Amino acid sequence: MRDFALAPPTVSPLACGLADSIFDAAAVDPTRPMLARRPTLSSAWDELTAAEVRDEVVDLAKGLVASRISPGHRVAIMARTRYEWTLLSYALWTVGAEVVPIYPTSSRDQVEWVLRDAGCVAVVVEDEQAVMTVGSVCGSLPLLRHVWQLDAGALNDLRERGRFIPLATVESLRRIVLPDSTAAISYTSGTTGRALGCALSHRNLASACDTLLSGWGHTVIPPGEQQASVLAFLPFSHVYGLLVQTLCIRGGMVMAHEPDMSEDALSASLCSFRPTYLCAVPSLLEKIYKNFLRVAQEAGRGALFERAADTARDFAAALERQRLGGGSGPGFDLRLQHALFERTVYRKLRAAIGGRVMRATSGGSPLSRELTLFYEGIGIYVNDGYGLTEAAGGVTAQPLGRELSGTVGQALPGNEIAVAEDGEILVRGPSVFQGYINADAATHGVLRGGWLATGDLGRIDAQGYLTITGRKKDIIVTSSGKNVAPAALEQRLRMHPLIHQAVVVGDNRPCVGALITLDPKFLAYWRGSLSLQSDMPSREAREENALREEIGRAVAAANSAVSRSESIRVFRVLPEQFDMSNGLMTPSMKLRRDAIVRHYAFEIDAMYQARTRAPRQPVPDELSSWDESDNVFR
The missing domain is CATH 3.40.50.12780 (ANL, N-terminal domain)
Incomplete structure (x- = not known):
């Protein structure tokens, strides 16, 4: 370990x-x-x-x-x-x-x-x-x-x-x-293979809850109120x-x-x-942010919102440095800007989700650091934690007064976490499940000497903060042998308001690619905001070119966080969303990667074939610094 x-x-x-x-x-x-x-x-x-x-x-x-x-x-x-x-x-x-x-x-x-x-x-x-x-x-x-x-x-x-x-x-x-009696048989999401029934005891389900309530319970009650x-x-x-x-x-x-x-x-x-506390998943928090942006742009206040969002992130980052002992907090100018935006922007944003939410929890998958800072900056701190079905949902949380955005916090009291040599996160504690029903071999495969092998990848820093980097089963191995964790790239792609979903592909391919779906509401607004004047066929072609370039810029922004060998070289925009109705998303809102790759096998093949045989097309300046960049649009 x-x-x-x-x-x-x-x-x-x-x-x-x-x-x-x-x-x-x-x-x-x-x-x-x-x-x-x-x-x-x-x-x-x-x-x-x-x-x-x-x-x-x-x-x-x-x-x-x-x-x-x-x-x-x-x-x-x-x-x-x-x-x-x-x-x-x-x-x-x-x-x-x-x-x-x-x-x-x-x-x-x-x-x-x-x-x-x-x-x-x-x-x-x-x-x-x-x-x-x-x-x-x-x-x-x-x-x-x-x-x-x-x-x-x-x-x-x-x-x-x-x-x-x-x-x-x-x-x-x-x-x-009894506390150790089985309370629930919770089935895994079944992103690959048959769903397995996780036996969770009353103690398993209560353990993380009681620990969170003991250490964090007072933070969910608004000042002057008796109940959250x-x-x-x-x-x-x-x-x-x-x-x-x-x-x-x-x-x-x-x-x-x-x-x-x-x-x-x-x-x-x-x-x-009008709840005082919000329990959400990253996709919802991303959607709320994009709706804020879209509504502001439709009202002609897009630039104002973006300045307010930047100020919120800067303000939250300064507070973070202060509480971690690395700074003196927001300076006078930043505090003045933040106070102005509090009166004109932030309180309106909070009102859109009820007006009383003071804090929130995000789970299911990691929340980007940029979004965590944004929400903290507008007055809603989001506690990004980590858990899984086999550990009754709760393993880590942000330590009070020392929260660190971009991580999922530290181990909850009573839990132990470790990272194995291959990067897999291991968990031990009272919330770890009793085992899979009717599946002894699967149980023995994940419970090893009292430790639960989670299948998630991550790293722990010197202060005990855990950062999730992906899933073992999601790792992409290109034909050149490069291992690529897709989660970070996908997360950065989704930060662009036009992009709704993204799945990075590239197993046994010469480079990394991406399948992208667009946000319908933002796409409609974006199309309406283009100042293109010409006959219809020409206008449509120019509009598609503009959209291709905009998505290319989003890809370039995502690539800036990884090495060249890990960067997205080809992408395709799909005409439909990944959702439960087409079997490409689980009810817990996780994408079924294997099903998506099978469903779009033809499109993926065409995407890579176009890269090798199609004439080179002009690409956005942001992409020009990346070797052999191509973009394929559908």
């Missing part, structure tokens, strides 16, 4: 099951708000107290008992992030059952695999379409006894069924749930979403649910619920 970081001691170990959080909260302060919901999209948010949530959970737990759901039984929840998901998961944990999250967008084959592999005795779905999907695979699922449909009144049916079950029965079941609030929109079918839910319930934060992750729905919910 090359690098090593050991965190300070952890918090007191869990002594019960996760469901006790709700019962304890109701006993201590029954009137404290716990969840928020709204009957319709246009309705106001109604808050439910801890006592009301506990009673709802008890009623559902009685219904589960009446339906012969027993400790150790596995019940799948195949639904979006909604109020009922939280009630059902805690009701299942109350009776000692195990939750098996399934993405509601999963295909028929994926649903069948998870239900059969986990041996589920029941499944909760949202609508008739999901009922039909489950019904089509029931013949291969002999253990499946119940299919409950939320939109058909399943919860009311369960409550009615459990009316005659004594409370003492539920209480006795809750008290025999979180809008949960990340899928609970992913371990990050489960982590958010557990944090809110154990930490006493008011949690609302937004099942629709579309831009319009999410924006409306942020502005109506």
Whole structure:
């Protein structure tokens, strides 16, 4: 092992099951708000107290008992992030059952695999379409006894069924749930091969949450307020979403649910619920930034926004140097500029996401240093951390008062991280999972002497800060034998407002290439802003040339961060997005690289063939310094 970081001691170990959080909260302060919901999209948010949530959970737990759901039984929840998901998961944990999250967008084959592999005795779905999907695979699922449909009144049916079950029965079941009992079977995203079911105990899920709440909990409450609030929109079918839910319930934060992750729905919910804390992924934070820029440009204030953004980053970088002992903080001129932009720009940006968000967490993949500094500079510090399904979602966090943008922080107290000779990150601690179900060989392959081999690549500096550099399975090896980690290049490409997604390719090819998709809204604005006057055919050709040059500049900017042998020499802009509907993105918003390479094999071949046989085309000045630069546009 090359690098090593050991965190300070952890918090007191869990002594019960996760469901006790709700019962304890109701006993201590029954009137404290716990969840928020709204009957319709246009309705106001109604808050439910801890006592009301506990009673709802008890009623559902009685219904589960009446339906012969027993400790150790596995019940799948195949639904979006909604109020009922939280009630059902805690009701299942109350009776000692195990939750098996399934993405509601999963295909028929994926649903069948998870239900059969986990041996589920029941499944909760949202609508008739999901009922039909489950019904089509029931013949291969002999253990499946119940299919409950939320939109058909399943919860009311369960409550009615459990009316005659004594409370003492539920209480006795809750008290025999042990910390090391399995709480959830969370399936990996399946970017390659069959998804594997990770067995996570109650202790696994609570460990990172309790550590974060102990050390960072006070930072999520705005000054002068008693309680933080979180809008949960990340899928609970992913371990990050489960982590958010557990944090809110154990930490006493008011949690609302937004099942629709579309831009319009999410924006409306942020502005109506007005959370104080934001739990997000890099793609969302990138999108918010680009929307800020696009709206400013459409209003003729693009230059003003860019000056404000630069000032925000400079201000945050100066604060960072100060807190790390490398500077005296922002100078007078910078503080004056920042104060001006606070009155004219920054508070308006914060208002666009509700106006009350003080801090945020980013997870799922690393957030660029530039974006972290931007958000800190406008008044929203983003804690970029690291976790994975096999470690219950939480491994590192930024140390308070010594945050370092561009890294994912240091090991959480109680966790150990190390970097092996090949650059792979290893993790040891209380959040590491129990193993993959029905897959002993796979379990032994990642658990090595108490260490979890994560499959992620990174490095640890002398102060224990971890930087993620990529995934082992994503490393590209060119025909000349050069190893290239694509993550940094892709991250820099996405910083350009026109670029929505980027996938770097080049395995067994003479150089590195990139497949690029464009942001539709920004592209429309960009086209409208061009001052081209001519007949239509000529205008279209000039417009495409201008777009090619603009993307070329984005590629050159990305190349500036790597060596020449790692630089992108060819690229192709694709006409469609990578998304779940075409099978090129997982429900947790990760790109399926292998599927993308297979799907666009013809385009990739054509891209490289054009490089070797096509006449040389003029390229932007920024690209001219790179050997044999080519750009291929579709």
